[in-house]
Amino acid sequence: MRYYVTDRGIARSATDGLVDLLDVDDTDLVTVVQRDPNLTGLASAAVTGTVPLATLSLLAPVRRPGKIVCMAINYQSHIDEIGHVLKALNQEPPTEPVFFLVPSTAITTPGANIVLPAMAPDQVDYEIELALVIGQGGKHIAEADVWSRVAGLTLSNDISARDIQRTAMMTPTAELGHAKGLDGFKPLGPALVTMDEFDVSNGPLDLMLETKVNGEVRQHTSTADMLFDIPASVSYISKYFTLEPGDVILTGSPAGVGVVSQTFLRPGDVVELSAEGVGSFTQHVVADA
Secondary structure, eight states: OEEEEETTEEEEEOSTTEEEEEOOSOSSHHHHHHHOTTOHHHHTOOEEEEEEGGGSOEEOSSSSOSOEEEEESOBHHHHHHTHHHHHHTTOOOOSSOEEEEEOGGGEEOTTOOEEEOTTSOSSEEOOEEEEEEESSOBSSOOGGGTGGGEEEEEEEEOOEEHHHHHHHHHSTTOOHHHHHOSTTOEEEEEEEEOGGGSOOSSSSOOOEEEEEETTEEEEEEEGGGBSSOHHHHHHHHHHHSOBOTTOEEEOOOOSOOHHHHTOOOOTTOEEEEEETTTEEEEEEEEEOO
16 A cells, blocks of 8 residues: 655545545654554545545655664665775775664655755765665564564655765764755655565565656666665664664665766756655755755
């Protein structure tokens, strides 16, 4: 099932571009999964009306999760393209999952403008990432149990200020959250798609991710290229701290990021992101007001 959070409340996909507006008081799926990790109540919720999805304004399906966890260098194709950077930093490709946290204030709507921050406007970059929302939380989650703990999948753009990131990677005065956690740097959407829509029984999840900038394909890779798949990543994260209902995990980005070619975002650029089976959204790049 596909659920949207809109300016008219939570909606459930219907047919032919239509959605059912649900008779629920919640305005954020965080509160839903906190009491109903599998979203079973939404599947049977009464309908107050059926409208075209295009007539609604979409919000992030999860707006203020307790935690946003981001996987880093988690695609083999991305490792291949930044091998020279790792070498310069005397680092080897990871043998265990690598992650960091950003604040929930980084989340914004799926179609929000990418605002180049006044403090660091010159090296802002895109990174398409499949994201998941935790349903039933826990600590020390076994890999075999991970999919049963996931409420659904969504899509994000892991926007980064690469000049701040470079400082974070080379000095002790900052860390990745400074570069990747600015307000609005984690658009989320367009929907939360529950796991019954995906086949996770035959190996790693195999969904195509694609990013276009001004119509040019920059990223086009399957999630099967992940170095550490979703069960391995979630299980590893849960060793360090308890995952709670509504927490969001971004699972890493494939090759094609702007920092490799030094083609950073500029005002007027249009960034289109899509994930097979999940959805798509478009963002416009603007200067800070």
